[in-house]
Amino acid sequence: MRSIWVWVIAVAIAIAVVAAIYLLQIPSEKTETSHAATTPTVTTPAEQTTPATTYTTQTSSQATPTAPAQKEVKIRDVLGREVVVKVPVRRVVAIGPGALRLVVYLNATDKLVGIENLETRPPQGRDYAYVLWAKNLTKLPIVGQGGPDTQVNFEAVLKAEPDVIIMSPALANTPDEIQAKTGIPVITVSYGTLGGINFTELFYSIKILGVVLGREQRAEELIDYMKTLMEDLNRRTAGISNRPTVYVGAISFKGGQPFTSTQAQFPPLVLLNTPSIADRYGVKPGMQIQKEAILKEDPQIIFIDLGNYINVAQDFNKSKDFYCSLTAFKEGRVYAILPFNYYWTNIATLFVDAYYMGKVLYPDRFADVDPVKKADEIYTKFLGMPIYQKMAEDFKGGFRELTEFKCG
Structure with missing residues (x-):
């Protein structure tokens, strides 16, 4: 009888050992899977193949039905600066003369997280500002005073937490200075000479903003429409x-x-x-x-x-x-x-x-x-x-x- 009990105890111990070994293997497997999901993947933008942008193969794992997957691109802005941005951006501020106008023209006001104090004025005189008032966007947080040759309010810009800063060159601060102090990518856009227009620079600015804001098709449509108007006016008066x-x-x-x-x-x-x-x-x-x-x-x-x-x-x-x-x-x-x-x-x-x-x-x-x-x-x-x-x-x-x- 005693030998039977010894045999039963031995069998139980053997089963327990096997189970323990099996269970020890499961946490090890889960830990490895979790580590693979959370370790960031570092990517380097590919060599630039077009004047405006270069796409990489890296996409964000946080895409949703309403927020498309982001791609890392290298943008060359109107000053020739190369800036790496994840696009389409989801949060943006536009500062300095003319910057916000292009965001409005590209129908990307849904991405705005702040505006300059100047933009809270009644819209008279600024064609795009009628949209700001119609959409109640003048209630957005203030990210600076606004106006030509003004200083950037770094604290206010940082508080808005934009993914990218779109700026006019007609500010007191340089884009490199702004980018260095905020750690946020800065894209410079321009119409040409302040107070005038250079359609080559304007079209280029619209194209790169189309990429940054995820409005490439809208950008092309707007440029094509302007070219159609220009051709019509030229034809009529030639x-x-x-x-x-x-x-x-x-x-x-x-x-x-x-x-x-x-x-x-x-x-x-x-x-x-x-x-x-x-x-x-x-x-x-x-x-x-x-x-x-x-x-x-x-x-x-x-x-x-x-x-x-x-x-x-x-x-x-x-x-x-x-x-x-x-x-x-x-x-x-x-x-x-x-x-x-x-x-x-x-x-x-x-x-x-x-x-x-x-x-x-x-x-x-x-x-x-x-x-x-x-x-x-x-x-x-x-x-x-x-x-x-x-x-x-x-x-x-x-x-x-x-x-x-x-x-x-």
């Missing part, structure tokens, strides 16, 4: 031998400006193949032309930027003799255009103004164009909403002859 002399006054630059504020190669006129009297004097954005030069040239048609209407109206009352010495004022050929510049160039409005100016200058060539309908077509394409009527309410009735400037 081959005209007898062109009127033109002056465009009261163009904003870093704030309000007087009637004498103008610029050579004014973009809407360039698209219309039409020189301005300012071209002869090489007037750069932000500069002014002498009143004596305007009197000497005596332009046949004058356009006034409604962004500075009040300045012109006040000066007209003070210096009526000057204005009424100009043929355009005496004969009632002074017209209003919508604000061209406000926190850099209003690109959508640039095209809107061009069609209205074309209608005034070359009515036969633009006989089929209704400037108001064309304006809302353009605004809807850029902003997703028609805003001409709102602009007209905000700016003295919009497109019209300025009959209140009466002489005689």
Whole structure:
């Protein structure tokens, strides 16, 4: 009997040993699997194969049905800086003149996590800002004061926790300084010369932002649309031998400006193949032309930027003799255009103004164009909403002859 119990105990011990060995193996396997899932994979961006971006094969494991997988890319911004970013980014801030405008045009406001204090102002004068107000985006956290040549508020930017900072070159801080102090990738975008437009730089900026924001298709559509408008304006105004002399006054630059504020190669006129009297004097954005030069040239048609209407109206009352010495004022050929510049160039409005100016200058060539309908077509394409009527309410009735400037 005793031997039987010894045998039973031996068998039980053997079973326990086998079970223990088996159980010891299971934690080892689980630990290995867990370690493989949590150890970060370090990837190096591939060599750049295109001017703008280079994709790597690394994708994020945190993709969801509403948040697509991210890819690590190397972006070359307009300053030639190469910046590594995981795209499409999910959180973004845009600082400095013109930066936020492009984010709005690309229909990527859902990614904004903060705005500059300047953008909380009423939208008058900034075409894209009507979208900010319509979507209640002026309630977003403030990431800086805003304005040309201003200092970056590093604390406010860091608090917003963006994945990337989109910036204009017209800030006091350099992109490398901002990137070094925040540890956040910085992409610089540009339209060209401040207060003007360089379509090559603009299109490049839109393309790289399309990649960063996951809006590549939207970027291509917008660029193609602008090219279509440019080709149409060129076609309508090509081959005209007898062109009127033109002056465009009261163009904003870093704030309000007087009637004498103008610029050579004014973009809407360039698209219309039409020189301005300012071209002869090489007037750069932000500069002014002498009143004596305007009197000497005596332009046949004058356009006034409604962004500075009040300045012109006040000066007209003070210096009526000057204005009424100009043929355009005496004969009632002074017209209003919508604000061209406000926190850099209003690109959508640039095209809107061009069609209205074309209608005034070359009515036969633009006989089929209704400037108001064309304006809302353009605004809807850029902003997703028609805003001409709102602009007209905000700016003295919009497109019209300025009959209140009466002489005689």
